[in-house]
Every structure is written in structure tokens, then in C-alpha cells.
Amino acid sequence: MTGINKAACIGGGVIGGGWIARFLLAGIDVDVFDPHPEASRIVGEVIANAEKAYAMLTGAPLPPRGRLTFCETLEEAVAGADWIQESVPERLDLKRGVLNEIDAVARPDALIGSSTSGLLPTDLQRDMKHPERLFVAHPYNPVYLLPLVEIVGGEKTSAATIKAAMERLPPIGMKGVHIAKEIEAFVGDRLLEALWREALWLIHDDICTVETLDDVIRYSFGLRWAQMGLFQTYRIAGGEAGMRHFLAQFGPCLAWPWTKLTDVVDLDDALIEKIGQQSDEQAADLSIRELERIRDENLVGILQALKGGDGGKGWGAGKLLKDFEQSLWAQGGGTTTSFDPSKPLRLVETKVSPAWVDYNGHMTEHRYLQVFGDTSDALLRLVGVDVAYVEAGHSYYTVETHIRHLGEAKLGQAIHSTCRILSVNDKRLHVFHTLHDTATGEAIATAEHMLLHVDSKAGKATPAPAVILDKVKAIAEAHANLVAPEGVGRYVGQKR
Amino acid sequence: MTGINKAACIGGGVIGGGWIARFLLAGIDVDVFDPHPEASRIVGEVIANAEKAYAMLTGAPLPPRGRLTFCETLEEAVAGADWIQESVPERLDLKRGVLNEIDAVARPDALIGSSTSGLLPTDLQRDMKHPERLFVAHPYNPVYLLPLVEIVGGEKTSAATIKAAMERLPPIGMKGVHIAKEIEAFVGDRLLEALWREALWLIHDDICTVETLDDVIRYSFGLRWAQMGLFQTYRIAGGEAGMRHFLAQFGPCLAWPWTKLTDVVDLDDALIEKIGQQSDEQAADLSIRELERIRDENLVGILQALKGGDGGKGWGAGKLLKDFEQSLWAQGGGTTTSFDPSKPLRLVETKVSPAWVDYNGHMTEHRYLQVFGDTSDALLRLVGVDVAYVEAGHSYYTVETHIRHLGEAKLGQAIHSTCRILSVNDKRLHVFHTLHDTATGEAIATAEHMLLHVDSKAGKATPAPAVILDKVKAIAEAHANLVAPEGVGRYVGQKR
Incomplete structure (x- = not known):
């Protein structure tokens, strides 16, 4: 994939911070x-939220974090960047001025994206010397978790620019959607605006409160739309009769006087106060910070x-995450270049995610094995058993496991795992993992595993090739010098 | 909770079938x-989908399935029912006729809900003799998974009816939302209709295709709305400045000529054909059945x-699911009345859910332990260690586990677990679980566990009370007569 080497962000509010x-x-x-x-400060807070979310989102190895620099001038920031993202306030004159400044100093081949949620790219690029490289790249808050970027070109935007912009998003975990024609507010905000106007009427007329309205959404079509959107959902509703039949049935409803959409509600002080008050009641005692945390945890979940959708292949935003992780593994895994032979391998770093805990905030039993399984996977990638190797038909399967619980992992706690290779032969790999509290280093649990090298099609054990074995043996030999870990070879119920 | 004893469903299409x-x-x-x-046939298909979904949705013990009877007459169906749900086609004259028939033969204290998605309850109840018991109970497809029911009363509906209807929904896993004033299409369909009209314009004008539009929704605000809805999301967007500030900023946008909402699009043959064609392309080779399966698996996930949201307390529809499961456990758990002492206890029945499998459709390592952990939980509830017992401060914690993999569980496979108590004393409980392929009975994996009775506040072992121990010992004594299971006391790597 074609990656971005250096990015410049002009404007660092909540949206700019999300891009950063x-x-x-x-x-x-x-x-x-x-x-x-x-x-x-604002950018720092967004980055802190993003790091918390990513620690729960994926066990894939994130690359070393990029370097963040606050520059004194726009020119300094833009110098050398190959993706420049403008996220200044939503006023045409202001944005035009900033974009013209960028245009004057940017590399000729740089891509220039605007975060505008409504202005036309043709208007934005009007006075630029190289308007062909300007496009709208409209993201959604929180930018670090929601994958969508609406990509919209203006009259002077080149097809090559659109193509390049679309290609550069998946490597940062985002999904570019190219909007065919430019219109104000593009597609997402058009839809949001339509629903928003109707929602304001419903509150204005006391049909429901903001809490009731939110409940109507999140207990019904919100759940549908998180995975399929509008038309695919209706396709299913049409059933065997098909989409055309469904639409033909739906047609007459459009003429019904259901909605108030022909009038625009007056968002006066009284309505603002009413919504403000109802929103306070809905939030009860939850602060914005707490709501942000809950939102991010939910989105991660x-x-x-x-x-895991579509039988493990991944679906929609989950497929995108899966692909993103595969590319991280491809970049980060498979290298045995450096490890300290005097220590167990440190392999998985994560935080205890909210989906992993019980009512008391303790990590549930099987999540321990999830982290240990991830640890085995990380070891295997390290010795060359990567996605390509597995897809070619061979792998290591776990056949036996022994777990000891020595302490408790709690919600949000930073944890990491270490791995010792106890022994290896052509078919068998015997390992011992420890789960640590990262703050204190203390052991929370241990796991001893026996893995077998298998021909996955035939479903039976087969010797591992030298290219894998040599790497495993190098680590095993180094680990042979370490003191044997406590608990190896225990059976359940054995006296200490 | 006040439950429904017998339900009658008049009309058994996709919506009626979902209620059933x-x-x-x-x-x-x-x-x-x-x-x-x-x-x-239609009802049977919906029930089959629902059963598949529930098997993945929850490990809580569903009560024995109710008895389904297709009656020859409306009168026969309605007799003795305390909740009667009308789901006939959406025509006022037809619905009125059916409701008047129901009214004539129903028990005087029966609740009568209409599934109408748009008609006013005042119009529906006009000619009823007992109109006070009629209300709108508008669900969303698929009714067996989406929890929302909009509850709307007409002019003659009694407050007691609304209250009773709201109370009877949580025990069937649903969420009643009471709409304060009746209007055509209530709240959910108002919002959907507004967005739908705008979506039709966007397709009509070739701004985007149905696939692009669905992607815009499911990669962005669909993910937000699945958990928080509209206003709570904007509350966060407003940040520390608050909801009122956010609204005041938003106000001017309402006057912008962004949307085409003042006109109604003509859904003529050409537009129907265009959407039909684009929808075919979007679905690619996925049939309606496959889309249904994917949708249900996604919703379950x-x-x-x-x-697991809000630190394990559950959030929104997930909180509802958690409460539903608690009530199932409260009904189904805690009884030792009947078990066959000549066999291991059969405790967990489930299907391998899509979120549980890897790319090859095999159940991932830690999900085995999840099923074994659920098995321990089921055993504990059976001997009186239920939610109330745990909340009162005592519980059993797993301290040691040994797992053997003997075969592989695959996506969709029906599996169940059995449990043997090996030994018990005042603090320790030693158990051995087996995971079986339900079709063949074959063992797929085994797990040996040591559990400790603990004072969870003090975080240390303490003797279990006689009321628990007596029940455990009764089972242990019966199990002592069974042949010792193969694999007990193994350590990792031990020769067979």
C-alpha cells in the first residue's frame, strides 16, 4: 500500500486532533x-483518548508512534509533508485564505485535504495555483475510531489526486468513500441534517424527549445501521420479493403528510433551553469525559x-479493522532481528478492555487465555509463522494448556505478557507465558502450552521446516540459560 | 416482573412471526x-432464525419453549390470552375490523397491542367496546433481536394499560419506549422517513450510489447511533461548552439551502429500477438468506x-440483554431438584458463534475456556452460588486450569458441556468438564479446574457454608460412582 511519509495538520481542534x-x-x-x-492541550487530550482506545482495539503491533511537532508558522509545518490536512473553522473566506497559503509553500506533489463538512471543493480551490491537488477529506468524530472519510473533488481536482487520497487511507485504518458529485454537505451531513430537522420538530412539539428519541434510535435502527446502512437493510426487509417490490410498496408513503419537513423549525432560545434541560436529565450524573470514555469503549466493542462478522471474515468497519491489523502484523511481525537472550520475550502489550471484565471490573477467566493465545501468536509470527505461512497450509495448534491465577487484572489496567520457550523438537513446541501488571511487573497469571506443528488441511502433525525451527531453536537455546520458571509441569491440585 | 402467561398473535407475517x-x-x-x-411456513422460518440467533446471543438458560398453536378462528386464538398482538396489513379499515373482532371475544383484562407503524391508536380504537386496553406496540425488524417497542396510547387508552404494557416487555427481552403524544408514524418512522426522502434524492441526482450511501452510514454515524443515538452524541460533540452552546452554533445551518426536503422525490419506475440495479450490485452474490444470517450474527455481536459496556455494567441494548439474562438465570438456575446421578451433569448448550471463530471457521482457543467457564458458573448456580450470593460477598474463583484439545469446534456447530465433580472440601472444589459435539456426543476438549471459595471483599479463601456444601457433596457422592474420566491429573507434555 502507498503510505504517507509526513503529514501536516493546519488547525488542531477536536477534528484536527483526531487526524493528528x-x-x-x-x-x-x-x-x-x-x-x-x-x-x-486540546490535541494532547484527543491523542490520550486515541491511545487508550487503540490499546483496547487491537493487539496488533502498532509501529513506533510518529513524532509530533507544533510549528511556529504554517510554512514550517507544511514543508516536506506529502499529506496536508486543513481543519480550520467552517468559513469559506478563512478556509480559502489558509488553503492559498498552503498552496504557496507545499511540495508540488503533496495532497491537500480539507476537513470541511459542507463547503464545495470548487469554491475552496478557486484561487489556488495548483488546485488539482485539493480535495475534501471529511471525517467523523471521533476521528481516531470512526473510519469514514468522504472524499470529494472539485471542478479542478485531478483524478490522480482522488485515486492517491483513496489509497492512502487504509494504511491509517480509515475508509475513503468517493462522492461522485460535489454538493453542499456531501452525503453524510445531508442525511444527518434531514433527520436532525425532524428530531427538532419532535422535541419542539413535545412528542417525545431527547432521551426517548435517542432510545428509539439506539434500540432499533441504530443497531441495523452500524453494520448495513439503509438500502441493504431494506433489501432484506423486501425479502424474496426483492428490492424493486419493496420500493414500489414504499412509494405511496412519500405522499403521506407524515413529516413536518416542508417547514424549518425555529431553533429559538426556548427550544435550545428545552433541549439543553432534557439533555442534562438524560446524561444524569455522567460528565462529558465519562460519556466520551463510554462511547469509545462501545465503539471499540x-x-x-x-x-468477527461473516463467519470470521470480518464485515464492514470490522473487515477494515481486520485488514488494518493484517498490515500492522505484516510490518511489525516476522523479524527476529533483536531480542535480549538474557530475558523472556516481551510480546503482548494491552489494556484490560471493558468487554473483558465482569460486573466487578475483574477480567473474566477466558480473557486470560485470549492474551496467552495472542502471546503464542506473536511468538509464532516472530519465528516466521505469519499470515502467508498459515494460508499456505501449515500452522501450530495448541493441544494442551495449564493456567495458574496468581492475582487479578482489572478494568483499564495496563498488562503485558512474556514468553519462555521450554523445549522444541521437529513437531512439538513447549512454551511458558507470564501475564504481568505493567506498572509493578508482578505476575498475575501463567500459562504453560504444548503446541504441535500441523498440516492444517490434513489435520495432522508434521515436522516444521528448518526455516522455522532454526529461529525457534535460537530463542530456546538462549532461554535454556534462564532459571526455570516456577510452576512448570504442575497438574491441577498439586501441592506447592 | 409481571409476565405474560398466554399470548395471541393475529397475523403471522415477518412482524407477527417475530413477535411469536x-x-x-x-x-x-x-x-x-x-x-x-x-x-x-413464514412463521416457521422466522422462528428458526430466532432460535439460531438466541443460541449465539446468550448462554443463559432459556425456559422450555412455549407451545405454538395455529388456530382455525380468531376467537379460538384470542381465548384466554393476556397479551394479544395484532400484525395484519397496514390498512385502517382492515385493522379496525380485526381489532373490533378481538375486542368482542378477548378477556376483559387482556392487553391488546397493534404493530401498526403509522396509524393513530385513537383511530384504531374508535369502535371498540373496551378501547382503554388498546395501544400501539410498534416493533422493529428483526423483532426477535431488536429490542425497541414504541408504546403509544390513543385518546381512550388508560394509563394502567400503558403501564402494564411497559412492564411486560423486559421479561421477553424488549424495551418499551412510551411516546408522549400520538402522531402518524410515531417517532422512529418519522426519523427514518426524513432520512429516507433525502437518500432517495441523493440517488436520484447521482450524487452517490446505494452502496456508497450505505458505506457513509455504516462507517460513521451508524456506529455512533447503535449505542448513543443523536442528542447524546451531539452532547459530547459540544464538549465542555455544553449542549446549549452546541445548539446555538448549529442553529444558523438550519436556514442553509442544504437539503431538498421541501420537494418530495417522485419514486417513479426509472428511480425504482436504478435503486434496484445498484442494490443488486451492492449485494453482489449474497442472497437474502445470507444477508439475513450476516445481519443477525452482526446484531448478536x-x-x-x-x-460489556460501561465497565462491564452494560450499556443501552447491552444493559437490557444483561438484565434479561439475569432474569433467565433467576428463573432457571438455583434448583438441584433433578439430576441423573448415573451421568455427568449436562450444563451448557450453545452454538459456535461467528465472533468465536478464526478465519478458517475454527473456534478460537480462548472461546473453549469461555464455554468451560460458563459451565463452572452453571454448576455454581445449581448449588446456590447465584447472583444474590455473589453480590452478598462470597464466590468461587478459579485458581488453576488444565485444558486438552481433542478435536475442533466449527462455526455454527451445536456443542454442549458436561461436568463431573472430582472432589470437594470446605474451601476447594475440583471439577472436570468435557465439551461435546452435540450431534455425535464426541469429546472435543476437556478442562480440569480447581476453584476456591472466597470472601471477595477480603480477597481470600474462606470455608463455604453448609447450605452450599451440602448440595455440592450430594452431586460429588453420586459422581464418585462414575468411572474416573481419562486425562485427570495430567500435566502439560505428559506421555499418554
Whole structure:
């Protein structure tokens, strides 16, 4: 995939900060220009949220975080960048001015994206010397978790620019959707605006409260739309009769006087106060920070659930996450270049995710084995048993496991695992993992595993090739010098 | 909770069938009247989908399925029912006729819900003798998974009816949302209709295709709405400045000429054909059946993810699922009344869910331990270690585990677990579980566990009380007569 080498972000609010986090966590250096006195605090908070979310989102090895630099001038920030993202306030004159400044100093081959949620790219690029490289790249909040970027070109935008922009998003975990024709507000905000106007009427007329309205969404079509959207959902509703039949039935409803959409509600002080008050009641005692945390944890959980969709192949945003992780593994795995032979291998770093805990906030039993399984997978990638190797028909399967619980992992706790190779022969690999509290280093649990090298089609054990075995043996020999870990060879119920 | 004893469903299409499945799976007998010749086939298909979904959704013990009866007459179906759900086609004259028939023969204290998605309850109840018991109970497809029911009363509906209807939904896993004032299409379909009109314009004008539009939704705000809805999401977007500030900023946008909402698109043959064609392309080679399967698996995964939300307390539809499961456990657990002492206890029945498998469709390592952990939980509930016992401060914790893999569980496979108590004393409980392929009875994996009775606040072992121990010992004594299972006391790597 074609990656971004250096990004520049002009404007570092919540949206700009989200872009910055996306770039940094994908290992890309970012130069930022934002004269706002609070810019670095706001950006720092977004990055902190993003890091928390990523630690729960994926066990794949993120590359070393990119370097973040706040620059004194726009010119300094833009210098050398191959993706420049403008996220300044939503005023045409202001955005035009900033884009013209960028245009004057950017590399000729740089891509220039605008985060505008509604302005036309043709209007934005009007006065640029190289307008062909300007496009709208409209993301959704929180930018570090929601994958969508609406890509919209103006009259002077080149097809090569659109193509390049679309290609550069998957490596940072995002999904570019190309909107065929430019219109104000593009597609997402058009849809949101339509629903929003209707929602304001429903509150204005006391048909329901903001809490009731949110419940109507999140207990019904919100669940549908998180995975399939509007038309695919209706396709199913049409059943065997098909989409055309469904539509023909639906047609007459459009003439019914159901909605108030012909009038625009007056969002006056009274309505603002009413919604404000109802929103306070809905949130009860939850602060914005707490709501953000809950939202991000929920989004992580939904993305992970969709990663298992369509029989494990991944579906929608979950498929995207799966592909993103595969590319991270491809970059980060498979290298035995450096390990310290005097220590067990440190392999998995993560945080205890909310989906992993019980009512008391303790990590549930099987999540321990999940982290240990991830540890075995990380070891295997390290010795060359990567996606390509497995797809070619061979793998290691776990045949036996022994787990000891020595302490408890709690919600949000930073944990990591280490691995010792106890022994290896042509078919068998005997390992011992330890799960640690990262803050104290203390052992929370241990796992002893026996793995077998198998021909996965034939479903039986077969000797591992030398190219794998040599790497395993090198580690095993180094580990042979370490003191034997406590608990090896225990059976359940054995006296200490 | 106040439960439904017997339900009657008048009309058994996709919506009626969904209601029937909800009732049956919650253990409620259902009498159905639908003169349509295909009714029993359609209902049977919906129930089959629902059963597949529930097997993946929850490990909680569903009560014995209710009895399903197709009746020859409406009168027969309605007799004795305390919840009567009308789901006939969406025509006022037809619905009125059916409701008047129901009214004439129903028990005086029966609740009568209409599945109408748009008609006013005041219009529906106009000619009823007992109109106070009629209300709208508008569900969303698939009814067996989406929890929302919009509850709307008409002018003559009594407050007691609304209250009773709201109370009877959580025990069948649903969420009643009371809409304060009746309007055509209520709240959900108002919002859907608004967005739908805008979507039709976007397709009509070639701004995007149906696939692009669905992608815009499912990679962005669909993920937000599955868990928080519209206003709560914007509350966060407003940040520390608050909801009122956010609204005041948003106000001016309402006057912008963004949307085409003042006109209604003409859904003529050309537009129907265009959408039909684009929808075919989007679905590619996926049939409606496959799309249904994928949708249900995704919904199950999202609901399970939200069950872990807000630090394990559950959030939105996931909280509802958690509460539903607690009530199932409360009904189904805690009884040692009957078990066959000549066999291991059969405790967990489930299907391998899509979120549980890897790319090859094999159940991942840690999901084996999840089923074994659920087996221990089921045993504990059986001997009195239920939610109340745990909340009162004592529990059993697993301290040691040994797992052997003997075969492989695959996507969709029906599996169950059995449990043997090996030994017990006042603090320790030594068990041996086996995971079976339900079709053949063959063992796929075994797990040996040592559990300790603990004071969870103090975090240390403490003797279990006699009320628990007596029940455990009764089972242990019966199990002592069984042949010792193969594999007990093994350590990892031990020769066979």
C-alpha cells in the first residue's frame, strides 16, 4: 500500500486532533500549525483518548508512534509533508485564505485535504495555483475510531489526486468513500441534517424527549445501521420479493403528510433551553469525559464484534479493522532481528478492555487465555509463522494448556505478557507465558502450552521446516540459560 | 416482573412471526390466527432464525419453549390470552375490523397491542367496546433481536394499560419506549422517513450510489447511533461548552439551502429500477438468506459487545440483554431438584458463534475456556452460588486450569458441556468438564479446574457454608460412582 511519509495538520481542534492521532498512531510524523493558545492541550487530550482506545482495539503491533511537532508558522509545518490536512473553522473566506497559503509553500506533489463538512471543493480551490491537488477529506468524530472519510473533488481536482487520497487511507485504518458529485454537505451531513430537522420538530412539539428519541434510535435502527446502512437493510426487509417490490410498496408513503419537513423549525432560545434541560436529565450524573470514555469503549466493542462478522471474515468497519491489523502484523511481525537472550520475550502489550471484565471490573477467566493465545501468536509470527505461512497450509495448534491465577487484572489496567520457550523438537513446541501488571511487573497469571506443528488441511502433525525451527531453536537455546520458571509441569491440585 | 402467561398473535407475517418467536423463546404459549395459506411456513422460518440467533446471543438458560398453536378462528386464538398482538396489513379499515373482532371475544383484562407503524391508536380504537386496553406496540425488524417497542396510547387508552404494557416487555427481552403524544408514524418512522426522502434524492441526482450511501452510514454515524443515538452524541460533540452552546452554533445551518426536503422525490419506475440495479450490485452474490444470517450474527455481536459496556455494567441494548439474562438465570438456575446421578451433569448448550471463530471457521482457543467457564458458573448456580450470593460477598474463583484439545469446534456447530465433580472440601472444589459435539456426543476438549471459595471483599479463601456444601457433596457422592474420566491429573507434555 502507498503510505504517507509526513503529514501536516493546519488547525488542531477536536477534528484536527483526531487526524493528528490517526497519523501518529500509524507511525507517521506530524507537523502542526495552530495559533490557538489552547491547541496543544486540546490535541494532547484527543491523542490520550486515541491511545487508550487503540490499546483496547487491537493487539496488533502498532509501529513506533510518529513524532509530533507544533510549528511556529504554517510554512514550517507544511514543508516536506506529502499529506496536508486543513481543519480550520467552517468559513469559506478563512478556509480559502489558509488553503492559498498552503498552496504557496507545499511540495508540488503533496495532497491537500480539507476537513470541511459542507463547503464545495470548487469554491475552496478557486484561487489556488495548483488546485488539482485539493480535495475534501471529511471525517467523523471521533476521528481516531470512526473510519469514514468522504472524499470529494472539485471542478479542478485531478483524478490522480482522488485515486492517491483513496489509497492512502487504509494504511491509517480509515475508509475513503468517493462522492461522485460535489454538493453542499456531501452525503453524510445531508442525511444527518434531514433527520436532525425532524428530531427538532419532535422535541419542539413535545412528542417525545431527547432521551426517548435517542432510545428509539439506539434500540432499533441504530443497531441495523452500524453494520448495513439503509438500502441493504431494506433489501432484506423486501425479502424474496426483492428490492424493486419493496420500493414500489414504499412509494405511496412519500405522499403521506407524515413529516413536518416542508417547514424549518425555529431553533429559538426556548427550544435550545428545552433541549439543553432534557439533555442534562438524560446524561444524569455522567460528565462529558465519562460519556466520551463510554462511547469509545462501545465503539471499540462494536468494531471488534464486526471483525468477527461473516463467519470470521470480518464485515464492514470490522473487515477494515481486520485488514488494518493484517498490515500492522505484516510490518511489525516476522523479524527476529533483536531480542535480549538474557530475558523472556516481551510480546503482548494491552489494556484490560471493558468487554473483558465482569460486573466487578475483574477480567473474566477466558480473557486470560485470549492474551496467552495472542502471546503464542506473536511468538509464532516472530519465528516466521505469519499470515502467508498459515494460508499456505501449515500452522501450530495448541493441544494442551495449564493456567495458574496468581492475582487479578482489572478494568483499564495496563498488562503485558512474556514468553519462555521450554523445549522444541521437529513437531512439538513447549512454551511458558507470564501475564504481568505493567506498572509493578508482578505476575498475575501463567500459562504453560504444548503446541504441535500441523498440516492444517490434513489435520495432522508434521515436522516444521528448518526455516522455522532454526529461529525457534535460537530463542530456546538462549532461554535454556534462564532459571526455570516456577510452576512448570504442575497438574491441577498439586501441592506447592 | 409481571409476565405474560398466554399470548395471541393475529397475523403471522415477518412482524407477527417475530413477535411469536419472542414469546415462544421466553417460554410463553402462543395461539396464532392467520388465514394466509403460507402463514405457518413464514412463521416457521422466522422462528428458526430466532432460535439460531438466541443460541449465539446468550448462554443463559432459556425456559422450555412455549407451545405454538395455529388456530382455525380468531376467537379460538384470542381465548384466554393476556397479551394479544395484532400484525395484519397496514390498512385502517382492515385493522379496525380485526381489532373490533378481538375486542368482542378477548378477556376483559387482556392487553391488546397493534404493530401498526403509522396509524393513530385513537383511530384504531374508535369502535371498540373496551378501547382503554388498546395501544400501539410498534416493533422493529428483526423483532426477535431488536429490542425497541414504541408504546403509544390513543385518546381512550388508560394509563394502567400503558403501564402494564411497559412492564411486560423486559421479561421477553424488549424495551418499551412510551411516546408522549400520538402522531402518524410515531417517532422512529418519522426519523427514518426524513432520512429516507433525502437518500432517495441523493440517488436520484447521482450524487452517490446505494452502496456508497450505505458505506457513509455504516462507517460513521451508524456506529455512533447503535449505542448513543443523536442528542447524546451531539452532547459530547459540544464538549465542555455544553449542549446549549452546541445548539446555538448549529442553529444558523438550519436556514442553509442544504437539503431538498421541501420537494418530495417522485419514486417513479426509472428511480425504482436504478435503486434496484445498484442494490443488486451492492449485494453482489449474497442472497437474502445470507444477508439475513450476516445481519443477525452482526446484531448478536454488537449486543454482546454492548453488554460489556460501561465497565462491564452494560450499556443501552447491552444493559437490557444483561438484565434479561439475569432474569433467565433467576428463573432457571438455583434448583438441584433433578439430576441423573448415573451421568455427568449436562450444563451448557450453545452454538459456535461467528465472533468465536478464526478465519478458517475454527473456534478460537480462548472461546473453549469461555464455554468451560460458563459451565463452572452453571454448576455454581445449581448449588446456590447465584447472583444474590455473589453480590452478598462470597464466590468461587478459579485458581488453576488444565485444558486438552481433542478435536475442533466449527462455526455454527451445536456443542454442549458436561461436568463431573472430582472432589470437594470446605474451601476447594475440583471439577472436570468435557465439551461435546452435540450431534455425535464426541469429546472435543476437556478442562480440569480447581476453584476456591472466597470472601471477595477480603480477597481470600474462606470455608463455604453448609447450605452450599451440602448440595455440592450430594452431586460429588453420586459422581464418585462414575468411572474416573481419562486425562485427570495430567500435566502439560505428559506421555499418554
